[in-house]
Amino acid sequence: MERLLQSTHHFTLPFAQNELKRVLHEGERVVVKTLASVMSPPLLATETEQLQRELRIQTVVAIPIRSEGNIEGCIVFISKKGEESLTQAELDMMESLTAEVGAIFGNLSLYRQLEATHQELNNANQRLFDIDKTKSEFLSIAAHQLRTPLSGIKGYLAMLLDGDFGTLLENQRKMINELFVNANRLTRLVNNFLDVSRIDANRLKIEKKWFDLWDVLDAIYMEFATVVKEKNLEFAYKRNLSDGTVMVYGDMDKIHDALINIVDNCIKYTNIGGVAMSLQDSADAILITIHDTGVGIDPKELATLFDKFVRGRERGGKASGAGLGLYIAKKVIEAHGGNIKVESEGAGKGSTFEITILKKSFQEDIGGVALHQESLKPALLQGLAPQGA
Incomplete structure (x- = not known):
């Protein structure tokens, strides 16, 4: 048998x-x-x-x-x-069993199709990953190559502005000052390229120390003073001597660059009115608010605003910028245990960025170690006079 x-x-x-x-x-x-x-x-x-x-x-x-x-x-x-x-019932049962087997064949066919589609998606994802990796490596190499000549250009421009090569006429000083501003902007772009490549490779280093956050805001205000003036905008920012210090345990340079990116974004998309920057200190958190009266943000774009290579649109619908600044700012603030949120009522209504840093995050970092007076020395701008003092 x-x-x-x-x-x-x-x-x-x-x-x-x-x-x-x-x-x-x-x-x-x-x-x-x-x-x-x-x-x-x-x-x-x-x-x-x-x-x-x-x-x-x-x-x-x-x-x-x-x-x-x-x-x-x-x-x-x-x-x-x-x-x-x-009986007819027995024949119907045979037909039903055969139909079930047919359904199994259909499911097997569907499974094979899904498996093939899944493999195609995996292959496509791998190709995209390889492309993204190559792009990040290119950005890193290009940024490193640009850094050295940029530093030289900025150095000579600074010497010209300081009068090391003779007294400048007013129109010469104005042009060189504009060159210096644009060199700073290009430096920020190069730094953004480097930060993106490091973030993508999980190599973004956060070197923490104590610093006064007011000093960072003072430096940002001074850095954009010329740009704001040239655009006939107002930059509302005030620090009183009575405000004291707001000490943060974090990477001063990274937080400075993150806030620079946000302020630069606000100024870039504002043509009438201005930008306001403020700092509030509470027992549990530090809140930095940056508001502009610019073109605003479409509610549909809010969810993706902090994504990599997402660029805002200026008046007239033209995309602007490299789409990296806000992405990097979000990553840096999150690396410090904080968060960024943005609000806008829509086109032409301006926008408001709120950066929150929880004190718990850096209190946990130092494990309750006592804060010594020598660590309170201003690190970013020695001797800078507070605005509005």
Whole structure:
């Protein structure tokens, strides 16, 4: 018996000699009395007769397996009942079982398609990852190559402004000052390229120490004073001597650059009115608010504003900038246990950035170590007079 069944596992069926032709080619159910009608070939007629006697088979039913409009095969049912004894319910049950098998075939086909699609997506993701990695490496190399000549240019411009090469006429000073401003902007862009490559490679270093956050805001105010004046904008910022110090344990340069990126973004998209920057210190957190009266932000763009290479649009719909500053600012502030959020009522309504740094984050960093007086010395601008003092 086992030998007979094994001989039917793989064979080529000559349809002309077998009733399964109608089942497989015409998609019709076949009900016959002899096993040889559907099993010979591949079995010999004598073998099928022997098998039919041993199993006491009276009726053979062959039903096509359909899946997605195609015939995938057939199921052969055998019964000890005669054909006339089979009930409609039994035939319906055979049809139902065959339909279930057809559904399994369909699911297998769908699974193969999904598997193929999944593999294609994996391949596409890998290609995108490789492209992004190459782009980050290019940005890093380009930024490093630009840094050295930029430093030289800024150095000579500073010497010119300081009068090291002679007294400048007013129009000369104005042009050189504008060159210096643009060199600073290009330096920020180069630094952004480097920071992005480091962030993407998980190599962004945060070197923490104590510093006064007021000093950082003072430096930012001074850095943008010329730019704001040239655009006929106001830059509202006031620090009173009574404000004291707001000490932060973090990377002063990184936080400075992050805030620079936000202020630069606000000034870039403001043509009328101005920008306001303020600092609030509480027991639990430090809040920096930067507000502008610029072109505003479409509510649809708020969710992606801090994504990499997302650029805002100036008046008239033209995209501007490299789309890196806000992305880097968010990453840096988050690395200090803080967060950034932005609000805007829409086009032409300006925007407000709120940067929150929780004191708990840097209190945990130092593990409760006492703060020494020598660590309170201003590190960014020695001797800078507070605004509004």
